[in-house]
Amino acid sequence: MTSGPLRSDGVGSAAALPITVSNIRKNYGNYRALDDVSLDIHSGEFLTLLGPSGSGKTTLLMVLSGFVRPDSGSVRFADREVVLLPPHKRDIGMVFQNYALFPHMTVAGNLAYPLKLRRVDRAKIAERVEKALDLVQLGGLGARRVDELSGGQRQRVALARAVIFEPRILLMDEPLSALDKNLREQMQLEVRRLHDRLGMTTVYVTHDQREALTMSDRIAVLDKGRIQQIDPPQALYDNPKTHFVADFIGESFSLPVTICDGGATLFGHPLHLPHKITGSAPHFLVLRPEKLTLLPEHPTDAAAGINEIKGQVRQSVFHGDSVMIYVAVRDGHEIALRVPHRGKVTLPQPGDHVSLGYGVEDTIVVPATMPVEGGMR
Amino acid sequence: MRDAESGFRLNEASLVKQAFAEQLKLLSLSFPALLLVGFIVLAPIAWLSWLSFVDADGFTLANYERLLNPSYGLTLSTTFQLAFLVTAICVLLGYPLAYIAAQLSAGAARIMLLCVLFPFWTSLLVRTYAWLVLLQKRGQINTWLQDWGFTDAPLRLVYNFTGTAIGMVHIMLPFMILPLYAAMKSIDENYMRAAANLGASPTQAFWQIHVPLSLPGLGAGVMVVFVLSLGFYVTPDLLGGGRVMMWSMQIERSLSVYSDWGAASALGVVLLVITLAMLWLFSRLTGVVGAAAGGK
Numbered sequence: 001m002t003s004g005p006l007r008s009d010g011v012g013s014a015a016a017l018p019i020t021v022s023n024i025r026k027n028y029g030n031y032r033a034l035d036d037v038s039l040d041i042h043s044g045e046f047l048t049l050l051g052p053s054g055s056g057k058t059t060l061l062m063v064l065s066g067f068v069r070p071d072s073g074s075v076r077f078a079d080r081e082v083v084l085l086p087p088h089k090r091d092i093g094m095v096f097q098n099y100a101l102f103p104h105m106t107v108a109g110n111l112a113y114p115l116k117l118r119r120v121d122r123a124k125i126a127e128r129v130e131k132a133l134d135l136v137q138l139g140g141l142g143a144r145r146v147d148e149l150s151g152g153q154r155q156r157v158a159l160a161r162a163v164i165f166e167p168r169i170l171l172m173d174e175p176l177s178a179l180d181k182n183l184r185e186q187m188q189l190e191v192r193r194l195h196d197r198l199g200m201t202t203v204y205v206t207h208d209q210r211e212a213l214t215m216s217d218r219i220a221v222l223d224k225g226r227i228q229q230i231d232p233p234q235a236l237y238d239n240p241k242t243h244f245v246a247d248f249i250g251e252s253f254s255l256p257v258t259i260c261d262g263g264a265t266l267f268g269h270p271l272h273l274p275h276k277i278t279g280s281a282p283h284f285l286v287l288r289p290e291k292l293t294l295l296p297e298h299p300t301d302a303a304a305g306i307n308e309i310k311g312q313v314r315q316s317v318f319h320g321d322s323v324m325i326y327v328a329v330r331d332g333h334e335i336a337l338r339v340p341h342r343g344k345v346t347l348p349q350p351g352d353h354v355s356l357g358y359g360v361e362d363t364i365v366v367p368a369t370m371p372v373e374g375g376m377r
Numbered sequence: 378m379r380d381a382e383s384g385f386r387l388n389e390a391s392l393v394k395q396a397f398a399e400q401l402k403l404l405s406l407s408f409p410a411l412l413l414v415g416f417i418v419l420a421p422i423a424w425l426s427w428l429s430f431v432d433a434d435g436f437t438l439a440n441y442e443r444l445l446n447p448s449y450g451l452t453l454s455t456t457f458q459l460a461f462l463v464t465a466i467c468v469l470l471g472y473p474l475a476y477i478a479a480q481l482s483a484g485a486a487r488i489m490l491l492c493v494l495f496p497f498w499t500s501l502l503v504r505t506y507a508w509l510v511l512l513q514k515r516g517q518i519n520t521w522l523q524d525w526g527f528t529d530a531p532l533r534l535v536y537n538f539t540g541t542a543i544g545m546v547h548i549m550l551p552f553m554i555l556p557l558y559a560a561m562k563s564i565d566e567n568y569m570r571a572a573a574n575l576g577a578s579p580t581q582a583f584w585q586i587h588v589p590l591s592l593p594g595l596g597a598g599v600m601v602v603f604v605l606s607l608g609f610y611v612t613p614d615l616l617g618g619g620r621v622m623m624w625s626m627q628i629e630r631s632l633s634v635y636s637d638w639g640a641a642s643a644l645g646v647v648l649l650v651i652t653l654a655m656l657w658l659f660s661r662l663t664g665v666v667g668a669a670a671g672g673k
Contacts, residue, residue: 067570087573088582100571104589113585114575161575 016044016201017077017168019064024073026059026225033059034070035225041203046195048204048212051222052248057205058173060222064203065171066090077169092169093162093200097177099154101146107133107157108142114165132160135194152183159191163198170195172204176211188214209249213237221245243366246286253335254284257365264365267330271307272360279367286364289324289338294348295355306357311335313352323347327354422649429642440643449627456624459538459613460606463545467602468595470546471553475594476587478554479561486558493554501548505615508544509535512616536618544616545609552605553598560594561587600659604652624648 019041026034034056041047049057062068064075066087075083082090101110111129120128133139136156141149149157155175162170175191176184192215195202206212212219213233220230221244229241240246247254257264262276266285277283287309295308311327314334318341325337325348337356339347348354429440443449478489496504511517512535519531534540568590572582610625617623624644631641 065570065574067573087570088576088578090574091576092574094571094574096567096571098565098567100565100567102568102571102586102590104592113572113577117576117581165576 015166015168015199018043019169019201019203020074020076021060021064022074022076024060024063024070024075026056026063026068026070032225034063037073037222037225037227039220039227039230041201042217044199044201046192046202046204046215046217048206048216048219049222050206050209050212050219050248052207054224055222056225057207057222059225061171061173061203061205064169065092065094091165091167092171093165093167094170095158095162095172095175097174099158099175101154101157101161103146105146106142107138107144107146107149110146110157110161111142111164114161118165128164132164135163136160136190151179152187155179155187159194163194163200166198166200168200170198170200170202172202174206175204177206177208184211185214191215213249219249221248223248238364240286240364240366243284243286243368246284246364246366250288251336252286252288253333254286255329255333255335257283257285259283266307266309271363271365272305273363273365274361277365282368283365284368286366287335287358288362288364289336291362292335292337292356292358294337294339295357305360307360307363308355308357309335310353310355313348313350313354315350316347325354327356425642425645425649428638429646432639437639440639441647443640444643444647452622452624452627455538455622456607459542459545459609459621459623460603462542463549463606464599464603466542466546467549467553468599471550471557471598472591472595474550475554475557475561478558479564490555490558493551496547497551501611504548505544505612508540508547508616512540512543535616537620538617540616540618541613541621544612545606548612549602549606552601556597556601557591557594560591560597564590596659596662600656603659604656607652607655608648 019039021037021039021041024034024037025032037056037060039060049060051057059068063070063083066082066085070083073083074081077090077092102113105113108129111132112125115125115128129142130139133142136159138153138156138160141153146154146157155178158175162172172191176187179187188211191204204212204215213236216233218230218232219236221228221236223244229236229245231239236245237250240249243254246252255266257266257271259277259280259282262278264271264273264277264283264285271285309329311329314326314328316323316325320341322341323339325339327335327337329335335356339345430436430438432439474489474493478486478493481489513519514531514533516534518534519528522528522532523530534543564587568586569582572586573579577585608625609623610629613621613623614626625648628641628644628648631637631644
């Protein structure tokens with residue numbers, strides 16, 4: 001129940017709470033929405049819950065906000081157990097997918113509502129509403145009705161309403177999904193800046209992996225009600241732990257490999273690997289288009305530390321900033337290579353035989369299914 | 378070049394022609410309906426007004442002068458009191474019922490609304506006589522009230538204002554519940570979630586968010602119930618037992634007792650004008666609120 005103006009000093013840690021989620025289960029009939037989910041969210045962190053629809057990401061957010069009661073498990077804000085606390089006593093900000101701005105109130109009325117509920121006095125409310133509107137660059141629009149605003153403006157009002165009472169935790173449920181691409185990209189940066197400025201712990205739900213990579217400190221990838229992997233964006237992208245994560249994050253093409261004595265062979269050729277592979281479960285080689293390079297037709301020296309794959313160009317697609325070249329490799333598999341579009345470079349034409357190389361550190365070999373011990377954290 | 382230009386012009390002319398033809402077609406399709414409305418609504422109203430202003434000697438205001446008699450004032454006041462009371466009770470009973478129905482699952486809500494609609498399929502007369510039986514001196518309700526010790530002597534529940542109000546509420550309730558239910562069903566559950574998230578207790582969220590958002594439905598229900606109550610005839614006539622004089626009964630009496638078409642027409646015109654004035658007032662009052670709540 002703070003009553004000061006919105007923070008502008010950028011001091012984060014004092015204004016945020018860590019969240020500890022332990023062994024949360026939630027079933028809808030026979031459907032497991034959340035299957036023993038545990039998660040530590042650091043104070044002041046921007047954490048994204050990423051997954052396809054039905055992965056349980058929204059259910060987890062609803063458990064944090066108190067709108068869904070889990071079957072078992074615990075949710076703690078700092079040291080305080082909140083799993084039994086009703087939503088209106090949790091004191092956390094939330095941005096809803098469709099904004100949920102009250103249509104019978106003006107913009108200023110919407111922003112003032114949480115302050116009125118907290119019995120902030122009138123003069124202070126007006127002052128803080130002004131400040132919050134300035135924060136989201138909507139100064140002077142307080143008297144507007146909600147239905148007079150554009151989608152982007154509503155988004156900003158929803159954001160301002162969620163932070164005006166200075167919650168120490170902010171939840172966002174796919175807040176940008178209704179916006180067009182340009183606006184969405186602009187808002188991603190703005191949301192992230194707002195987080196950095198106000199410093200609260202933020203949990204963000206999205207199914208858009210690019211958005212998750214752009215905004216997050218860490219990303220938790222969910223599938224079938226379980227957390228597959230939590231890592232900072234780059235680690236997640238470069239070192240996916242499972243085939244699902246590798247497939248879901250970024251563009252990739254998978255080829256089956258054979259595992260033998262900690263090594264792997266692709267179409268019978270042994271691969272140079274960054275580290276040994278444990279176990280003998282089926283694995284995939286994951287190739288990302290931008291990490292492949294065209295090798296010269298007559299290699300001057302068979303470079304060590306480079307894996308090579310041969311194929312025939314099937315199609316090349318112009319993307320403006322780059323060209324995607326789709327290459328058919330053995331056994332009906334297809335991979336693609338991204339070549340930056342600059343100057344007059346002669347690119348291989350459909351039908352040409354090419355060989356593509358990729359570095360050992362870019363050789364991602366992942367198990368086809370999630371290993372059992374990786375389920376919890 | 379010139380050929381192309383004239384080609385465009387030709388094209389433009391035929392497009393305009395096509396648009397005109399389309400409008401004509403729409404008009405011809407709606408013509409029968411317009412004709413029907415003209416004949417069965419507008420023409421009788423015009424005739425009614427005409428009748429009220431003429432007698433054997435031509436133009437006269439006598440029919441309206443007669444309405445200044447205090448007995449008509451009393452009737453008007455009874456009519457409005459009853460309409461207000463019935464509307465108010467319908468709101469008090471209908472709002473919680475509609476709220477419950479809107480919270481229920483689709484299947485349960487359908488059963489509940491079926492129960493609400495069920496009386497609609499029974500004749501108005503049958504329902505009114507049923508109330509007569511229930512409410513009379515030795516009726517079931519008085520028996521219960523005495524058996525359970527609420528009263529010593531039977532209450533006068535019928536052939537008066539009370540009985541009329543009870544019967545009318547029963548008949549009007551569905552007209553209140555249905556628009557309320559429709560309005561409540563269209564309130565996104567995220568509004569209530571947002572209110573809770575911002576710190577509103579369930580009670581606060583109900584009064585500050587749910588009620589304002591259901592106002593368009595409430596306005597529609599109030600308007601329908603009130604206007605229907607103003608012109609109600611059968612139920613007040615039977616349950617009022619002659620002690621409750623409604624405006625519509627004055628009209629009937631002018632015709633059947635005095636065969637005075639001019640006086641009856643004047644009464645009808647006055648009721649129509651008052652009803653239209655009430656509708657206008659209502660739409661002014663709730664329209665403002667409705668527009669604010671209706672925008673999404």
